[in-house]
Amino acid sequence: MDMNFVAEKGLVLLGCGKMGSAMLQGWLSDGLPPASVWVIDPHPSDWLRGTGVQINADLPTAPGIVLIAVKPQMMGDALPAIAAMGGGDTLFVSVAAGTPIAAFEAAFGADSPIIRAMPNTPAAVGRGITAIVGNANAGAGQMDLAEALLRAVGQVVRLENEDQMDAVTGVSGSGPAYVFHMIECLARAGEAQGLPAAMAMQLAQATVAGAGALAEAADETPAQLRVNVTSPNGTTQAGLEVLMDAQSGLPPLMEKTVAAAADRSRELRNDG
Ligand SMILES: NC(=O)C1=CN([C@@H]2O[C@H](COP(=O)(O)OP(=O)(O)OC[C@H]3O[C@@H](n4cnc5c(N)ncnc54)[C@H](OP(=O)(O)O)[C@@H]3O)[C@@H](O)[C@H]2O)C=CC1
Numbered sequence: 368m369d370m371n372f373v374a375e376k377g378l379v380l381l382g383c384g385k386m387g388s389a390m391l392q393g394w395l396s397d398g399l400p401p402a403s404v405w406v407i408d409p410h411p412s413d414w415l416r417g418t419g420v421q422i423n424a425d426l427p428t429a430p431g432i433v434l435i436a437v438k439p440q441m442m443g444d445a446l447p448a449i450a451a452m453g454g455g456d457t458l459f460v461s462v463a464a465g466t467p468i469a470a471f472e473a474a475f476g477a478d479s480p481i482i483r484a485m486p487n488t489p490a491a492v493g494r495g496i497t498a499i500v501g502n503a504n505a506g507a508g509q510m511d512l513a514e515a516l517l518r519a520v521g522q523v524v525r526l527e528n529e530d531q532m533d534a535v536t537g538v539s540g541s542g543p544a545y546v547f548h549m550i551e552c553l554a555r556a557g558e559a560q561g562l563p564a565a566m567a568m569q570l571a572q573a574t575v576a577g578a579g580a581l582a583e584a585a586d587e588t589p590a591q592l593r594v595n596v597t598s599p600n601g602t603t604q605a606g607l608e609v610l611m612d613a614q615s616g617l618p619p620l621m622e623k624t625v626a627a628a629a630d631r632s633r634e635l636r637n638d639g
């Protein structure tokens with residue numbers, strides 16, 4: 368099975384907000400024909416209307432894939448529209464934070480192939496990363512199909528068990544927001560040191576994007592890349608002594624940040 372299968376059998380996207388549109392944008396750029404896509408969303412955006420996909424139209428009875436991208440709290444209202452597609456070969460993929468596979472088995476039947484996924488918004492530019500885990504009925508072919516679909520918008524990792532999804536959500540699902548906030552903070556700190564706002568933002572954005580690209584491309588670890596920037600008794604060392612402080616620096620703050628997000632993911636299990 369591959370992406371041609373999705374183009375032939377059709378993809379239904381339930382919920383096309385920030386995450387659904389980020390992925391759809393990536394798939395359409397990757398060549399998925401708009402005619403193969405059906406979107407269900409109460410308030411379609413102008414961008415969505417311009418893509419040529421079918422919006423709130425009659426749905427195929429047995430699409431290749433149904434991608435569920437509504438908020439966990441909306442699940443109860445949203446799933447009935449697609450419940451009849453369960454029990455056959457249609458593969459259900461949910462990107463919802465928190466909502467467990469068991470909730471989808473209850474909605475579509477335990478004999479349906481169901482995959483839970485946690486992507487992130489850099490999928491819009493083909494630079495996402497998604498973790499996936501399937502139920503007992505998601506066979507190797509279906510896991511490969513989901514991986515092929517998600518690989519079109521970035522990297523894919525497979526989890527050993529569903530419990531790991533809360534930690535993944537805290538690290539990479541929510542992670543882009545932490546990095547965007549770091550850009551905001553770095554730019555603001557540059558302004559505080561006397562730089563014009565636009566220039567401070569350009570410096571901060573390019574620094575984070577460039578450091579990320581180097582971290583991915585280089586053979587060295589991020590720790591070594593950090594050392595490479597740090598001249599003994601130089602400017603970076605002075606900055607890192609603040610940032611890396613074990614009590615007040617980034618290490619304890621990041622640990623608390625990821626723990627709070629993962630805890631919220633665990634809480635969301637009961638919000639469907
Ligand atoms: N944003 C992110 O970075 C990530 C999000 N996720 C997950 O993706 C899912 C969507 O999140 P996100 O895109 O941020 O949220 P959004 O609110 O942006 O998107 C959800 C979309 O679903 C629509 N919707 C609401 N009710 C229904 C319904 N009954 N049927 C069909 N569509 C409906 C909403 O419309 P309206 O706004 O008009 O109500 C909205 O367009 C969540 O479960 C989230 O946990 C996962 C990884 C990352």
Ligand SMILES: O=C(O)[C@@H]1CCC=N1
Nearest residue numbers: 463464536540541542
């Ligand atoms: O904030 C959220 O709940 C979703 C899940 C991961 C990113 N956004």
